[in-house]
Amino acid sequence: MSVVKIKGCKCLSHNPRTMVCPYDVKSPQNRFVSMEEVIVNNGPQGFSLARIMWDDAADGKVEKVLAMRWNGYLESDGHLNKGHPVTRGYPTWFIVPVELEEALLSHKDYLVNIPQRLDMVVVNK
Ligand SMILES: [Zn+2]
Numbered sequence: 001m002s003v004v005k006i007k008g009c010k011c012l013s014h015n016p017r018t019m020v021c022p023y024d025v026k027s028p029q030n031r032f033v034s035m036e037e038v039i040v041n042n043g044p045q046g047f048s049l050a051r052i053m054w055d056d057a058a059d060g061k062v063e064k065v066l067a068m069r070w071n072g073y074l075e076s077d078g079h080l081n082k083g084h085p086v087t088r089g090y091p092t093w094f095i096v097p098v099e100l101e102e103a104l105l106s107h108k109d110y111l112v113n114i115p116q117r118l119d120m121v122v123v124n125k
Pocket residue numbers: 009010011013014015021022023
């Protein structure tokens with residue numbers, strides 16, 4: 001499994017005012033244990049993908065999971081958009097379902113090729 005690994009952080013000069021730095025996202029606080037590795041950080045208006053240690057309340061074990069979120073950006077009026085998801089005002093990680101981990105990690109060119117959106121298949125209900 002090959003992934004693009006970014007050393008350090010791509011938020012501008014690690015400046016929390018241009019986006020929410022993935023290294024600063026520690027919510028949900030009752031589940032987040034520690035940051036293992038930021039795999040992708042596309043900067044303001046982009047997304048971050050990271051490995052974090054996660055306290056799985058269901059089985060009581062701490063495990064390494066894949067997490068992602070939109071980084072947010074500085075709005076024209078100077079307000080910091082905190083990206084997504086945000087819970088109770090805190091930037092939060094979205095935990096990627098284990099079934100999707102390999103699909104996300106198998107991309108090797110996140111930062112050089114931004115693909116077109118896939119044509120979505122509409123499912124009739
Ligand atoms: Zn940073």
